[in-house]
Amino acid sequence: MTPTLVWLRRDLRLHDHAALHAACSTGGPVFVAFVFERDILDALPRTDRRVELIWHALADIERQLRERGVGLIVRHGRAREVIPALVHELKAQRLVFAHDDDPFALARDEAVRAALAGVRVDSVQDVTVFERRELLTGAGKPYTVFTPYKNAWHKAMAAEGAACLAERVPNLAALAPSPLATGLPSLADLGFEATDLHERYRGGATQARAQLAEFVSERMADYADTRNFPAVKGPSYLSPALRFGLVAPRELARAAWPLREQEGAGGWLNELIWRDFYHQVLHHHPGVVHGPLKTDYARVVWDEGPEADELFAAWCEARTGYPLVDAAMRQLNQTGYMHNRLRMVVASFLCKHLGLNWQRGEAYFAEKLLDFDLAANSGGWQWAASCGCDAQPYFRIFNPTSQSEKFDAKGVFVRRYLPELARLTDGAIHAPWAAKPIELGGLRLGVDYPRPVVDHAEARAKTLARYAVVKAG
Structure with missing residues (x-):
């Protein structure tokens, strides 16, 4: 009847929970802990929405546990040090958590295992x-x-x-109170600030x-x-x-x-x-974290230098001159979310219109997305850049204008995030540079909204030439 510690990570709930189910079925007291991982958090901006999302998720768990007369053990530190220390303080003889194939998580978990010689460490599938x-x-x-x-x-x-x-229904009656469960620290205690996180994630x-x-x-x-x-x-x-x-x-x-x-x-x-x-x-294929799965595509030469950096800044800051691309980037920057169709459009635009390394976009998404997931982010960007698993052919190049006309025909989404284009007609809003003056409603191209940073036809030709090195072998 020795204690078990359940380490919450990517399973911030109490229902249908593989680790809790495994831990609560053995008969001994079970404690639940979460670590705000300094090895991750210290590199984040103080207004990172994901930290607030996690905080609210833990507050929901803490409330449910308090209703049962137990609490959640929360620490702020390096998990490879904190978790072994908690195991010893609780005199636990078993640690259970849901494993994760993120290279950082694998290395951290191995360090925890090494520090807990003599303690049973079980990881379960739940991701x-x-x-x-x-x-x-x-x-x-x-x-x-x-x-x-x-x-x-x-x-x-x-x-x-x-x-x-x-x-996986855990027997929550097995959860035990602990003096180590001293409550959830505030965001300020963690060094973070409240954000404009959407209500649906609170x-x-x-x-x-x-x-x-x-x-x-x-x-x-x-x-x-x-x-x-x-x-x-x-x-x-x-x-x-x-x-x-x-x-x-x-x-x-x-x-x-x-x-x-x-x-x-x-x-x-x-x-x-x-x-x-x-x-x-x-x-x-853990190497996809650092490069393309299709290694031949490592030979593709992406543009670099001051001009490339300015194009990347224009992409990040929603001033490419292509309304659907810019509206999508504003959605990401303002909310931490981007519609799935638009993720493909902006990723293709970065690689195949601007000629920039897909890894720059992948890193930007990793910084901004509320739902950032290493496996899906890497897979999605390599799909767009034609260098990953089952990727789109390199000669498939999304036309942001036709994508806008097809999927936002009346410009509702574009107007939501680019109010400066609100006066444009439905026909002109997809390609303001091609519109007649009367269709612009007084909009001054190059002043109120930028002209396109690249020409679609020219960019397509450059992309086909850029990828020719792969086709040639």
């Missing part, structure tokens, strides 16, 4: 539905093309679905489950028809909740799998499978 070596080709190799992986995912789910999707797991229920009951059926239009409430907006484990990935799969033959549910399930796909890519 994805299927992981690591669970889905392999017939030759026992990892998948690098999505469609065969998706087919294998469906086959495994059809065979094992009941076990894979079963809710309620922790309780709010996330309500959002999931609303999406499934009211909008999932229309997902395939609405998901590509940024001015429409089409997405689930659950990606930050999924990133930090306010909901379990299997909880989302449970909602979609029985309805997979329907276009909406099937399309949404597909996105969850893409997420699993990118995580297994990271596990089998």
Whole structure:
């Protein structure tokens, strides 16, 4: 009946919780801890929205635990030092957590294991539905093309679905009070400030489950028809909740799998499978953190120097002169969120219009996105740059004007984030530089809104030449 410590990380909830389920089934007292990781937080700006999102998630957990007469142990430090110290203070003989294939997490977890010789350390699966070596080709190799992986995912789910999707219900009666649970520090105590974090991300797991229920009951059926239009409430907006484990990935799969033959549910399930796909890519090919999976594409020569730096600044600061690109970047900068269709558009624009290394954009997204996930971020950017798993062909180059005309035809999204273009006609708002003066409504190009930093046709020609080195071998 020795104590067990559960270390929360990317599973900030109490329901359907693999680590808690494993820990609470052994009979001894269970303590729950979270560490605000200085090795990560110290490098962040003091107004990072993700820290506030985590804080609210922990406040939701703390409230639920206090209602049960126990508390949450919260520390601010280096987890590789804090967790072993807590294990010894609690006289715990077991540590349980959900593992993560992020290279930083793997190295940190190995250091914790090394510091806990003689203590049982168990890691469990909880970040994805299927992981690591669970889905392999017939030759026992990892998948690098999505469609065969998706087919294998469906086959495994059809065979094992009941076990894979079963809710991990922890026996919370096993949780024990501890004098070490002294309450949640304030953001100021952690050295951070309150931000403009959207209200939908301030309620922790309780709010996330309500959002999931609303999406499934009211909008999932229309997902395939609405998901590509940024001015429409089409997405689930659950990606930050999924990133930090306010909901379990299997909880989302449970909602979609029985309805997979329907276009909406099937399309949404597909996105969850893409997420699993990118995580297994990271596990089998950790080098994608530092370079392209398709190593031939390392020969692509990206533009560098002062002019390239100015183009990158224009992209970051939403002043490229292409309204859909700029509106998307303002959405990211102002909210920490960007619509999925627009992520593809702006990533393609950075690489194939501006001629800049995709890793610059990947790093910027890592800094800004509320739902930043190393596996998905790397996978998505390498897809856009044509150098990763099952990536778009290098000659496929999104035209930001036609993308705007197709997916924001009336300019609703563009006007929301670029109010300086509000007076333009629906036809002119997608390409102001090509509009007649009367269509601009008094807008002064180059003064009120920038002219395009590059020409689409010229950029396309340069991109095809840039990638020719790969085609030539």
